[in-house]
Each structure stands twice: as structure tokens, then as C-alpha cells.
Amino acid sequence: MSKVSMTVNGKAVSGDVKGNTLLVEFLREDLRLTGTHVGCDTSQCGACTIHVNGKSAKACTMFAAEADGADITTVEGMANADGSLSVIQQAFQDHHGLQCGFCTPGMVMTAAALLKENPKPTEAEVRHYLEGNICRCTGYHNIVKAIMAASGQDVSAIAAE
Amino acid sequence: MYNFDVVRPTSVDEALSALSQEDAQALGGGQTLIPTLKQRLAMPTTLVSLSGIDSMKGVSVDGGVITVGGATPHAVVAGEVADAFPALAHLAGNIGDPAVRNRGTIGGSLANNDPSACYPSAALATGATIVTNAREIAADDYFQGMFTTALDEGEIITSVKLPVPEKAAYIKFEQPASRFSLVGIFLAKYADGVRVAVTGASNNGVFRWAEAEAALSADFSVAAVEGLSAPSGDDMISDLHGSGDYRAHLVKALTKKAVAQAS
Amino acid sequence: MPKDQGIGASTKRREDVRFLTGTGNYTDDINLHGQLYVHFLRSDVAHGKINSVDTSAASAMDGVVRIFTGADFEGIGGLPCGWQVTDRHGEPMKEPAHPVLAQGKVRHVGDPIAAVVAESVQAARDAAEAIEVDIEELPAAVDMKEAVKDGAPLVHDDIGTNLCYDWGFVEENKAATDEAFANAAHVTTLELKNNRLVANPMEPRVAVGDYNRANDESTLYTTSQNPHVIRLLMGAFVLGIPEHKLRVVAPDVGGGFGTKIFHYAEEAFCTFAARQLARPVKWTSTRSEAFMSDAHGRDHVTKIELALDADNNFTALRTETYANMGAYLSTFAPSVPTWLHGTLMAGNYKTPLIYVNVKAVFTNTVPVDAYRGAGRPEATFQIERVIDKAARELNVDPIALRRQNFITEFPYATPVAVEYDTGDYNATMNTLEEIADLSGFAARRAESEKRGMLRGLGVNCYIEACGIAPSNLVGQLGARAGLYESATVRVNATGGITVMTGSHSHGQGHETAFPQVISEMIGIPEEMVEIKHGDTANTPMGMGTYGSRSLAVGGSAMVRAAEKVINKAKKIAAHLLEAAEADIELKDGTFSVAGTDKSVAWGDVTLAAYVPHNYPLEDIEPGLEETAFYDPSNFTYPSGAYCCEVEVDPDTGKVTIESFAAADDFGNIVNPMIVSGQVHGGIAQGIGQALLENCAYDENGQLLSASYMDYAMPRASDVPFYQVDHSNGTPCTHNPLGVKGCGEAGAIGTPPAVINAIVDALRSGGHDHVYHIDMPASPSRVWAAMQK
Structure with a gap:
């Protein structure tokens, strides 16, 4: 066991972890932040995507020990300070960018990382950026649309219903 | 675990x-x-x-050689060499996915030498130098078959030096599930000749396609590749996603695309 | 101006808020005090005789609480099959035992041999590695046609054959069908495969068993589409726990797509072990484990023949299908290639004679059961591919050939025993031609060709039977369950409503759409209605969500219960208004007396029901809560026409979906936004099946596509924006909402459109010998097709 300390969603936290404790296990089990999901074991589905020092990372493919001293943001930290949905979260609701909700936390975190790097992405850029996030419900249509809408682009021309 | x-x-x-x-x-x-x-x-x-070793991180461009620290994530390489070496930036910017690129490193990729990884093709095609804590290893000596390299036990890749080519292209044809290379072609044209490195295809890991290099060194054109036979599929990976013959075909087809793109 | 409330409004989903903020409650988020963890030791061979399982060393390891093997389940029921098919000769299907943990033999890679219960996941897994298993590997039955030959390895020795059943439908039509073929002007024959798929909901399966010694009650938290079905099957057939002592909870469930319908060994195990150990026992599947333990889908090998007369009218259709059951019969497996497949073989066409033969085969592979569409995608793929081939052989326009043979009058009784109530196949085709811009295709093809690419266009139709199902009918067909649905509408004193439904939402948006219906009926805001589902402790016996049935059957039950509530409320209102009940009208949440200005608000009536001071107590009871069970009188028949445009790179064989359009008839629509979303998801799964997804075994029964490294899931960059339309709704005639169901359509209608388009593209490039490509049309397969 070794002690790790990090900032999670703006709050300083610490805990004792084993070497093989994954960051996602620390978040879900020790901190009870169960919004970060585990959908695969080969680092492909992206349901566990979080931000580490402002950059997206897969919490299932990183040890908690590697996050010692890091600034972590999870989906629980994405809403506005008053608890209302952030622009990205609101766009996902407005455009029906989620169904079962399981991949959604990862999608929100990846979308946030994308818009930080590229504030007005094209459709192709959004699709490419989602390469590491698998959704089985939506066929991606409304996810791509929601992310483009969250970037302030007019999505009314994209087939709706 | x-x-x-x-x-x-x-x-x-x-x-x-x-x-x-x-x-x-x-x-x-x-x-x-x-x-x-x-x-x-x-x-x-x-x-x-190795992620806490600052001296192993970063990218520098000096005298036509790009030096990438062994612990530099792909995303950093993709950003830093976008102007100096666009083909390398393209390669780094298409490994895995954004989250993987923020964590995965060039040193990790080269040390593992997965037969379908992207970076080995860039290292081999550019005749890169693999710099370790102990020595410098020429790429031609470094790759020794799939998952096998010249590294000794406990040896660390501290940086990689890649000579910037006059022209280059990386064409990755993705295996549809893993999104690793089913076949990837790194083409690099230097004043003294052309190098073509192939990843994803061979049972022996990344390799140079000598016939294409000779033909392209003499005549850097799509037609020069067109005139070649595809390499033999006998020693190529054959799996769910494609036969050895299909991979061999792709080697030639993608090399043509690479030449067209680099021209 | 679109509506903003009630039926027809695209109300934003209320459930999204918890999912977007990470506050959903999925089964793996549940951790109980004192919880133990189970790891299943699974077979790594496809077929083998278990000589011994020695757990002694493993049992002594740190953290291990107890190790269970097949011996612990002797005398305990096996996993039951919920549907019995009768074969061509009137004999029941072969129904081998399906033990919770393997007994005597292992029959597929992933078959559980032992279960280690320990204080941590890691301790359980460490101990599992220390179990000494002596298995004598046996030759495996993998290929279906080989498996039914004499001398093939037997998956189940005791039944003496790998043939589960040989089903003929309609057997009485066989001779006439054969005769029509003998007299046909043209016969088109096609051999094809419907590739094996893994459903892959993004949430892997999880089960947490709990036991309360104080009252002898068991609780199972599980990732299920139908908690009541699990309670019944597990309680009655496996563990012998009466339903009143067994609670099954399926909280937020991260997608199902069919594979979370079935009762699985892991659920039974966790419930059983929790009772044995008097501590909660949790199992969380890894994705790798899911590939070898979740029921797979599809896996049919078919020869289909279409007979046409000299005027290109379809005169007969004949098929022979081998359907893979895998190593055991999963819960509803036998129904999929039979009643969910054979009954749809008329498609949208007035083919007068149809004969379907299905041979269901046991193999040493993971059990195969329903996956989104279940039988109907297999039927649609065959029909629409063979029509496409016929059009090419006859050199006629594939759309015109379809239109010529469309059923146009309803109701229509097919030769495969179902009666379509409504539909307008020309209308959806007309819409498709418009939204897919068919007239612009030639120009788009020319533009692609300029870039050296081959462009193809594929069109097809589909019909499906949803709203499953009339209980008396399915009972005759072998179902061992009723397929009604239930709802309780509980009106609270202050007027708010809680609806307890037996349907289950795992992405479909019930919590938003169901209130729209109540809101419409009563005229109160949707926000005043809350939906509860997924817990057998507080919902009436329901059959759950699958077969696009939630709104058509569950919604109908809710309507019936709400009607009872409204009728009672009108009695109360009549009393309060001192008027005749017959004169009371309910509109916009207000009861009024017809022809007067006398009225009373909804909330005043509901309050009176619970504070019955001024109340007709002599006539009616206090309270306002009603339950209804709805059993449909027929299936519903959604239909549509789909169009796909692809580009094929002739150098590599890579196919790119350039556009995709879907025109569907779902009858009436409650929430258009949700309906579109359902279609989008189905299309992506259909594209996945057609281009990417391939669950493959080698000849020894080893699973080749055992993780996302080899099983290609569709990603955002594999698909385009879709054009979807559902404006041509012909309301269902036999349920109160006139709805048909939309959940599976995309997965049913999409694969043939994609393959038709690829064949079209290749033929445009001079590859005239190409009539078919098996799914998934991977680059290597497409390239190989071009080399012949």
C-alpha cells in the first residue's frame, strides 16, 4: 500500500492504494465517484474517460499511483457551480445524445477535451476525436450533433427527426 | 492483475x-x-x-533532426512536429485515440515493438537513432522481429532522433477492431534515397520493402511502384481481418498512395 | 408549431440529468455491507470431459471464503428454456440440461467450471488460478453442417444428436411450394450467412446477490431487461425460492439489445451463494468475459430460393436454414429462428407460397439467443438479398420489382400465419426516394468515379412483428410464458401520479415518454407523472422490455389503468359537482359538467379520493389507484424502406458509408425525438453487422474475436448522419395508442441495404460476377470478391 494524494473535482483527496489499483478503481470504490464507468478491459470503449491535468485519459488504463499529485476531473465535476448542466451536458440533453447513459460520462469528458483543443470542430473532426469512445445506443448521430451544438455551431440543418 | x-x-x-x-x-x-x-x-x-522523468520528455528540432524524448506522449509529438515533420505528426496524431495519445509514449511503443504499432515504421523509414541510457542504436539494428528489439534488460529508451526527410507520408490502413495498423506504410525520401517501412503486415514485425526503395530511389513516382510485384504474402500475418495475400496486396496499394501523397 | 407536452412532443429526457452528471445507479455502483466477490473459472477448451476439479489448495488461500463446483449444484435445477419448439414430425425439440456450473463436461470456451467466492476480486482470481482442473479435451462441434453429420462430436451425449429440431413452416405448404418452383419462369437462388454477433451493451453484466436471514428473503440486483422474468425463472426453476421471498431489482441498466433478457448462471449463482454464505455476493463481468458468457446473436446459414412468373411476380419462396443454438438452449433461443423468423418470411410481398425449413444445431460455442431484431433481421436479409439478386438476374429495377410485389391491401393474411393489420409500403418507399435523393445518384456516382472510387446504392424494405405478444397465440407456439404487460397508475392525494410499469427502460426513455401519454389523457403537465420500473418489489408482474414491445404492450397496460383511474375520478367529480357521471368531461386537468360552467380541478378530485369527507363512500372506495394487465390481440407490424449509399475503394476494398436514409412506419408516435434516436442506434448496429462485426470461432472452437481488439464495434467515424423519417404512420388497429414499436427496426432494415449497395458498387466497377458478399463486408472480403 502506498499513499496517494490528488485533487479530484477541485477537492483535495488522499488514500492508500496498492500498486495495481487502477485510477478508476480508486475513483469508484474509494471515492465513490461512480459516474466513471468501466466498459471494457482493453482500453477501447472510453466509458472511463476523465481529465488528468486538463487532458483526457482512460482511468482504466492508468494506476492510481501514477495520478499522485495530479489534478483530476470526472463527470461529477462537469456541471456548473450552481449544479445546473454545463453547456456540453445541456447540449447532450437537448439533442438526445444519450440513451442508456453508460458511455455518456466518457463522451462528455471527451467532448470537453475536444472543444478545449478545437472550439469549432467540423463533423469529421468530431467523429475522429470520438475514436476512443464507443456508444452502442445512439449510432453517434445525436452525440456528434450535440458536440457541434455545444461548440456554438448551428446544427439545425442536420437531420433531426 | x-x-x-x-x-x-x-x-x-x-x-x-x-x-x-x-x-x-x-x-x-x-x-x-x-x-x-x-x-x-x-x-x-x-x-x-517513466512518466515522472522530465528529462525524457519533449521534442526539439535541430539541424534537420527531430529529437523526441522517450517519455513524450503521442499527442505532444503530434502537436510539436506538425510543421517540421507533418508525416510524423500525422502518425502520432492517429495512434489509438485522443486519451491514449495523451498517455502513450514513443519510447513505450518502440520498446514493445508490437508488429502492428505505428511508430516502428517511422523509426525504420527515417533511419532513426534509438538513444538509450547506455548507447545509440540504429533503427536498422534495433528491430529484431515482433515484440523483439535490441534493448537489453533494464535498458531505457531516453530519446529517439529522427532525420527529417525531404518528402514523407504515412498511410495507415486500420484493422477495424483494434484500430492498430492492418498495414501501415511509412515512406521517407532523402537526398540519398528513399526508405519504405511496413508495419502491421509481417510475422517478423516492421520491415523495409527493399524493392520499392530501389524503384523509388531511381524514380520517385507512383508508376515506379506500379511496376513492382507486391511482396510475397507467405510470411505475412494471416488472421480474422485479412489474409497474408491481402496484406501483401495492401503493402503495394498503400505504398502507391503514400507516394502520391508525398509527391 | 410542434407540441411541447403530451403525445407527439419531443420532450427532452428527464433521465438524462442523472446520466450526464454521473449520478445514475447502475448495478456495479451497488456495494452492500460485507459483500464478497465471485470469480468464475471458465473453460479454455471448447469441449472436454472433466476428470477432476481439485479446489483444496485454492480453498486455503488468503481471502477465499468458499469455492463452488458443479457438484454443489447437483439436485438443483438447471437454467430453464422458456420456449419449446415442435419439429416437422410433431416431436418436441431436444432440450439438454444447462447446469449453473459445468457437470461432467465443458461445452464451450467460457463454460463456468468453478466459482471462487472471496473477500476481494483479486483474491478470487488468484485462487481460481490455483484450482487444479483435469479436463480431457474432446473434438469440438463447431461448423453447423458438420455437426449434424453422423459421427460428429456430440455436444450432449445423452440426447444422441446435435440437431435440436428440424422445423418446417408451414409444413402443409411444402408440396405446393415445391410445385410452384417446378413451374416457375425464373428461380433465383442465394446461399448466405447471417453472421454471429455479440450484442455488446456498453455496460457489462453484473449481479449482486443478497440474503436476509431475518425474513428468509433473497434479493438479486442484476443487469436485466425483465426483472420479473428472472424472478420467475430463477425462483421457480433453478433455486426453488418462492416469488414472495425473492426480489429482483434491475436499476439503471446500460443497454440490453436482447442479451440482458435471459436468465444467466451468474445471477443464479450470486443469489444461491448469498444464501449459502449469508453475505452479499457480487459478480462484475469484464468485457473479455462478456464475449464468452453473454448470449450471442444471429448465426444462420441459409439457402433461399425465390420463384417468379414470366411477369416477375413472386410465386413462391423456399428456404433452408441452419441456426446455431450454441452449447445450451438460452432462455428464448428456440423461438428466434422459428416464430420470430419463419413468420416474417413474406416480408412486404404478396408471395402466395412460402416454405421455411430451420435446423437448429448444438455446437461447442456460446449459446445464441435474441439480439436486437431477433429472427427478423435474418428473415429480412434473406428476402431482400434474394430480391436484389433476382432484379439483377432479370435486369429489372430493384425498386420496381419490389413495388410490383408489394402487399397493398390490409388486413393481409400471409401464407406464414400472421395477419398484417396496416401498412403502406409504397408510401414509405416514396418518402425514401425523396429523402435519399435517388434522382441525384447518377451524378454522385460520376463524381465518385472521377476520384477513382466505386459508388453503389442499395435499397430494401422490411417488415417486423413487434408488440410481443398475444399470450394465447404464443402459448400454442411453445412459449412457456405469457407476454402481456402490466401497469399500476397510482394517483397521489395532491394529484401527482406514480406509474409502476412492468416494462423496463435501459435507454429507451420510458421515464419521459410514458408520462407524455398520461399527460395527454388527463391534461396535466408531464412533470406531475413519475415512472417506476425495474424492481419486483414495487411493480406488478411484468414481462419486461424486448421485441419493441414497451409502448405497444406496456404503454397499452398503462392506458388501460389510466382509463380505470379516470373513470373512477369522474364518479368522484360527478359527486362533487352534483351531476350525472355521464355528463362529466375531463379536459386540461379539469372535470366539467357538459353544457355548464360547473367544474372541479383534477387536484380537488384526487384530494377528495384520499380525504373522503364529501365522497360517495356508499358507491366507491376511497383512493385512486388502478392496475391493468394488457394482453395484445395481435402483433404490430412496423415496416419501412431503407437506402444506403457506399463508396468502395477498389485498391483496398474498404467500404465507406456515404449516406443512409430510413423511412419507417411506426404507427402513431409519442416522442419523435426518442423514436429517431432508436432508429439511429439500430442503423449503426445494422451497419456494424454489415461491415464490421464478426464473432468468429476457429475449427477447434476457440473464440477468435474475444475482445474489442478483434471484434469491431462501430465507432463515430464509421457512420454518417442519417436521414430518418417516420411521417407515414399507419396506426396500429388493435392497441389503444395505435403504436407499433420502433426499437429494432434499424437493426432489421439496415444490413441488406448496405450489402445491396456494395454489390451495386462492385458491379458498377465491372465486377459483374458479384451477386453477394457475406457479412461483415470487411475490406479483405470485398477486395477478394473483386479478384475473382
């Missing part, structure tokens, strides 16, 4: 010392190693994370 410790040295010397322990193993970005550990296919006692 089995039990192991994770240590995070901040210097190469500390890392080497930690790696000298029995069954210690280096941990780069972990994007391949951690899934392997989850399958219990490796049993280290200690993982030595």
Missing part, C-alpha cells in the same frame, strides 16, 4: 536502479502494458513508471 508495486522515479539513474531489481519492468504510458497486466499475461514485481 497480480500484485506489484509502482514506483515513480524522477531521474533516469533512479529508474535504472529500480529496474535492476529482479522482475522489475518499465512502465511507459501503459496503454499496452496495463491491458496486458489485466489479462495476467505479465507478472512483474515492480513497475517503474
Whole structure:
């Protein structure tokens, strides 16, 4: 066991972890932040995507020990300070960018990382950026649309219903 | 996963010392190693994370050579060499996915030498120098078959030096599930000749397609490749996603695309 | 101006808020005090005789609480099959035992041999590695046609054959069908495969068993589409726990797509072990484990023949299908290639004679059961591919050939025993031609060709039977369950409503759409209605969500219960208004007396029901809560026409979906936004099946596509924006909402459109010998097709 300390969603936290404790296990089990999901074991589905020092990372493919001293943001930290949905979260609701909700936390975190790097992405850029996030419900249509809408682009021309 | 410790040295010397322990193993970005550990296919006692060693991070361009620190994530390479070496930026910017690119490193990729990884093709096609804590290894000597390299036990890739070509292109044809290369072609044209490195295709890992190099060195054109026979499919990977013959066909088809793109 | 409330409004989903903020409650988020963890030791061979399982060393390891093997389940029921098919000769299907943990033999890679219960996941897994298993590997039955030959390895020795059943439908039509073929002007024959798929909901399966010694009650938290079905099957057939002592909870469930319908060994195990150990026992599947333990889908090998007369009218259709059951019969497996497949073989066409033969085969592979569409995608793929081939052989326009043979009058009784109530196949085809811009295709093809690419266009139709199902009918067909649905509408004193439904939402948006219906009926805001589902402790016996049935059957039950509530409320209102009940009208949440200005608000009536001071107590009871069970009188028949445009790179064989359009008839629509979303998801799964997804075994029964490294899931960059339309709704005639169901359509209608388009593209490039490509049309397969 070794002690790790990090900032999670703006709050300083610490805990004792084993070497093989994954960051996602620390978040879900020790901190009870169960919004970060585990959908695969080969680092492909992206349901566990979080931000580490402002950059997206897969919490299932990183040890908690590697996050010692890091600034972590999870989906629980994405809403506005008053608890209302952030622009990205609101766009996902407005455009029906989620169904079962399981991949959604990862999608929100990846979308946030994308818009930080590229504030007005094209459709192709959004699709490419989602390469590491698998959704089985939506066929991606409304996810791509929601992310483009969250970037302030007019999505009314994209087939709706 | 089995039990192991994770240590995070901040210097190469500390890392080497930690790696000298029995069954210690280096941990780069972990994007391949951690899934392997989850399958219990490796049993280290200690993982030595290289992510805390600042001297192994970063990209510099100097006199036509790009030097990439061994612990530099793909995303950083993609951003830093976009102007100086666009084909390399394109390669780095299409490994895995954005989250993988923020963690995975060039040193980790080259040390693992997965037969379908992207970076080995860039290193081999550019005639890169693999710099370790102990020595410098020419790419032509470094790759020794799939998952096999010239690295000794406990040896760390501290940086990679890649000569910038006059023209270059990387064409990755993705295996549809893993999104690794089914076949990837790195083409690099230098004043003294053309090098063509192929990843994803061969049972022996990344290799140079000598016939194409000769033809393109004489005549840098799509027609020059068109005139060649595809390499033999006999020694190529044959799996669910494509036969050896299909991969061999792709080697030629993608090399043509690479030449067209680089021209 | 679109509506903003009630039926027809695209109300934003209320459930999204918890999912977007990470506050959903999925089964793996549940951790109980004192919880133990189970790891299943699974077979790594496809077929083998278990000589011994020695757990002694493993049992002594740190953290191990107890190790269970097949011996612990002797005398305990096996996993039951919920549907019995009768074969061509009137004999029941072969129904081998399906033990919770393997007994005597292992029959597929992933078959559980032992279960280690320990204080941590890691301790359980460590101990599992220390179990000494002596298995004598046996030759495996993998290929279906080989498996039914004499001398093939037997998956189940005791039944003496790998043939589960040989089903003929309609057997009485066989001779006439054969005769029509003998007299046909043209016969088109096609051999094809419907590739094996893994459903892959993004949430892997999880089960947490709990036991309360104080009252002898068991609780199972599980990732299920139908908690009541699990309670019944597990309680009655496996563990012998009466339903009143067994609670099954399926909280937020991260997608199902069919594979979370079935009762699985792991659920039974966790419930059983929790009772044995008097501590909660949790199992969380890894994705790798899911590939070898979740029921797979599809896996049919078919020869289909279409007979046409000299005027290109379809005169007969004949098929022979081998359907893979895998190593055991999963819960509803036998129904999929039979009643969910054979009954749809008329498609949208007035083919007068149809004969379907299905041979269901046991193999040493993971059990195969319903996956989104279940039988109907297999039927649609065959029909629409063979029509496409016929059009090419006859050199006629594939759309015109379809239109010529469309059923146009309803109701229409097919020769395969179902009666379509409504539909307008020309209308959806007309819409498709418009939204897919068919007239612009030639120009788009020319533009692609300029870039050296081959462009193809594929069109097809589909019909499906949803709203499953009339209980008396399915009972005759072998179902061992009723397929009604239930709802309780509980009106609270202050007027708010809680609806307890037996349907289950795992992405479909019930919590938003169901209130729209109540809101419409009563005229109160949707926000005043809350939906509860997924817990057998507080919902009436329901059959759950699959077969696009939630709104058509569950919604109908809710309507019936709400009607009872409204009728009672009108009695109360009549009393309060001192008027005749017959004169009371309910509109916009207000009861009024017809022809007067006398009225009373909804909330005043509901309050009176619970504070019955001024109340007709002599006539009616206090309270306002009603339950209804709805059993449909027929299936519903959604239909549509789909169009796909692809580009094929002739150098590599890579196919790119350039556009995709879907025109569907779902009858009436409650929430258009949700309906579109359902279609989008189905299309992506259909594209996945057609281009990417391939669950493959080698000849020894080893699973080749055992993780996302080899099983290609569709990603955002594999698909385009879709054009979807559902404006041509012909309301269902037999349920109160006139709805048909939309959940599976995309997965049913999409694969043939994609393959038709690829064949079209290749033929445009001079590859005239190409009539078919098996799914998934991977680059290597497409390239190989071009080399012949």
C-alpha cells in the first residue's frame, strides 16, 4: 500500500492504494465517484474517460499511483457551480445524445477535451476525436450533433427527426 | 492483475536502479502494458513508471533532426512536429485515440515493438537513432522481429532522433477492431534515397520493402511502384481481418498512395 | 408549431440529468455491507470431459471464503428454456440440461467450471488460478453442417444428436411450394450467412446477490431487461425460492439489445451463494468475459430460393436454414429462428407460397439467443438479398420489382400465419426516394468515379412483428410464458401520479415518454407523472422490455389503468359537482359538467379520493389507484424502406458509408425525438453487422474475436448522419395508442441495404460476377470478391 494524494473535482483527496489499483478503481470504490464507468478491459470503449491535468485519459488504463499529485476531473465535476448542466451536458440533453447513459460520462469528458483543443470542430473532426469512445445506443448521430451544438455551431440543418 | 508495486522515479539513474531489481519492468504510458497486466499475461514485481522523468520528455528540432524524448506522449509529438515533420505528426496524431495519445509514449511503443504499432515504421523509414541510457542504436539494428528489439534488460529508451526527410507520408490502413495498423506504410525520401517501412503486415514485425526503395530511389513516382510485384504474402500475418495475400496486396496499394501523397 | 407536452412532443429526457452528471445507479455502483466477490473459472477448451476439479489448495488461500463446483449444484435445477419448439414430425425439440456450473463436461470456451467466492476480486482470481482442473479435451462441434453429420462430436451425449429440431413452416405448404418452383419462369437462388454477433451493451453484466436471514428473503440486483422474468425463472426453476421471498431489482441498466433478457448462471449463482454464505455476493463481468458468457446473436446459414412468373411476380419462396443454438438452449433461443423468423418470411410481398425449413444445431460455442431484431433481421436479409439478386438476374429495377410485389391491401393474411393489420409500403418507399435523393445518384456516382472510387446504392424494405405478444397465440407456439404487460397508475392525494410499469427502460426513455401519454389523457403537465420500473418489489408482474414491445404492450397496460383511474375520478367529480357521471368531461386537468360552467380541478378530485369527507363512500372506495394487465390481440407490424449509399475503394476494398436514409412506419408516435434516436442506434448496429462485426470461432472452437481488439464495434467515424423519417404512420388497429414499436427496426432494415449497395458498387466497377458478399463486408472480403 502506498499513499496517494490528488485533487479530484477541485477537492483535495488522499488514500492508500496498492500498486495495481487502477485510477478508476480508486475513483469508484474509494471515492465513490461512480459516474466513471468501466466498459471494457482493453482500453477501447472510453466509458472511463476523465481529465488528468486538463487532458483526457482512460482511468482504466492508468494506476492510481501514477495520478499522485495530479489534478483530476470526472463527470461529477462537469456541471456548473450552481449544479445546473454545463453547456456540453445541456447540449447532450437537448439533442438526445444519450440513451442508456453508460458511455455518456466518457463522451462528455471527451467532448470537453475536444472543444478545449478545437472550439469549432467540423463533423469529421468530431467523429475522429470520438475514436476512443464507443456508444452502442445512439449510432453517434445525436452525440456528434450535440458536440457541434455545444461548440456554438448551428446544427439545425442536420437531420433531426 | 497480480500484485506489484509502482514506483515513480524522477531521474533516469533512479529508474535504472529500480529496474535492476529482479522482475522489475518499465512502465511507459501503459496503454499496452496495463491491458496486458489485466489479462495476467505479465507478472512483474515492480513497475517503474517513466512518466515522472522530465528529462525524457519533449521534442526539439535541430539541424534537420527531430529529437523526441522517450517519455513524450503521442499527442505532444503530434502537436510539436506538425510543421517540421507533418508525416510524423500525422502518425502520432492517429495512434489509438485522443486519451491514449495523451498517455502513450514513443519510447513505450518502440520498446514493445508490437508488429502492428505505428511508430516502428517511422523509426525504420527515417533511419532513426534509438538513444538509450547506455548507447545509440540504429533503427536498422534495433528491430529484431515482433515484440523483439535490441534493448537489453533494464535498458531505457531516453530519446529517439529522427532525420527529417525531404518528402514523407504515412498511410495507415486500420484493422477495424483494434484500430492498430492492418498495414501501415511509412515512406521517407532523402537526398540519398528513399526508405519504405511496413508495419502491421509481417510475422517478423516492421520491415523495409527493399524493392520499392530501389524503384523509388531511381524514380520517385507512383508508376515506379506500379511496376513492382507486391511482396510475397507467405510470411505475412494471416488472421480474422485479412489474409497474408491481402496484406501483401495492401503493402503495394498503400505504398502507391503514400507516394502520391508525398509527391 | 410542434407540441411541447403530451403525445407527439419531443420532450427532452428527464433521465438524462442523472446520466450526464454521473449520478445514475447502475448495478456495479451497488456495494452492500460485507459483500464478497465471485470469480468464475471458465473453460479454455471448447469441449472436454472433466476428470477432476481439485479446489483444496485454492480453498486455503488468503481471502477465499468458499469455492463452488458443479457438484454443489447437483439436485438443483438447471437454467430453464422458456420456449419449446415442435419439429416437422410433431416431436418436441431436444432440450439438454444447462447446469449453473459445468457437470461432467465443458461445452464451450467460457463454460463456468468453478466459482471462487472471496473477500476481494483479486483474491478470487488468484485462487481460481490455483484450482487444479483435469479436463480431457474432446473434438469440438463447431461448423453447423458438420455437426449434424453422423459421427460428429456430440455436444450432449445423452440426447444422441446435435440437431435440436428440424422445423418446417408451414409444413402443409411444402408440396405446393415445391410445385410452384417446378413451374416457375425464373428461380433465383442465394446461399448466405447471417453472421454471429455479440450484442455488446456498453455496460457489462453484473449481479449482486443478497440474503436476509431475518425474513428468509433473497434479493438479486442484476443487469436485466425483465426483472420479473428472472424472478420467475430463477425462483421457480433453478433455486426453488418462492416469488414472495425473492426480489429482483434491475436499476439503471446500460443497454440490453436482447442479451440482458435471459436468465444467466451468474445471477443464479450470486443469489444461491448469498444464501449459502449469508453475505452479499457480487459478480462484475469484464468485457473479455462478456464475449464468452453473454448470449450471442444471429448465426444462420441459409439457402433461399425465390420463384417468379414470366411477369416477375413472386410465386413462391423456399428456404433452408441452419441456426446455431450454441452449447445450451438460452432462455428464448428456440423461438428466434422459428416464430420470430419463419413468420416474417413474406416480408412486404404478396408471395402466395412460402416454405421455411430451420435446423437448429448444438455446437461447442456460446449459446445464441435474441439480439436486437431477433429472427427478423435474418428473415429480412434473406428476402431482400434474394430480391436484389433476382432484379439483377432479370435486369429489372430493384425498386420496381419490389413495388410490383408489394402487399397493398390490409388486413393481409400471409401464407406464414400472421395477419398484417396496416401498412403502406409504397408510401414509405416514396418518402425514401425523396429523402435519399435517388434522382441525384447518377451524378454522385460520376463524381465518385472521377476520384477513382466505386459508388453503389442499395435499397430494401422490411417488415417486423413487434408488440410481443398475444399470450394465447404464443402459448400454442411453445412459449412457456405469457407476454402481456402490466401497469399500476397510482394517483397521489395532491394529484401527482406514480406509474409502476412492468416494462423496463435501459435507454429507451420510458421515464419521459410514458408520462407524455398520461399527460395527454388527463391534461396535466408531464412533470406531475413519475415512472417506476425495474424492481419486483414495487411493480406488478411484468414481462419486461424486448421485441419493441414497451409502448405497444406496456404503454397499452398503462392506458388501460389510466382509463380505470379516470373513470373512477369522474364518479368522484360527478359527486362533487352534483351531476350525472355521464355528463362529466375531463379536459386540461379539469372535470366539467357538459353544457355548464360547473367544474372541479383534477387536484380537488384526487384530494377528495384520499380525504373522503364529501365522497360517495356508499358507491366507491376511497383512493385512486388502478392496475391493468394488457394482453395484445395481435402483433404490430412496423415496416419501412431503407437506402444506403457506399463508396468502395477498389485498391483496398474498404467500404465507406456515404449516406443512409430510413423511412419507417411506426404507427402513431409519442416522442419523435426518442423514436429517431432508436432508429439511429439500430442503423449503426445494422451497419456494424454489415461491415464490421464478426464473432468468429476457429475449427477447434476457440473464440477468435474475444475482445474489442478483434471484434469491431462501430465507432463515430464509421457512420454518417442519417436521414430518418417516420411521417407515414399507419396506426396500429388493435392497441389503444395505435403504436407499433420502433426499437429494432434499424437493426432489421439496415444490413441488406448496405450489402445491396456494395454489390451495386462492385458491379458498377465491372465486377459483374458479384451477386453477394457475406457479412461483415470487411475490406479483405470485398477486395477478394473483386479478384475473382
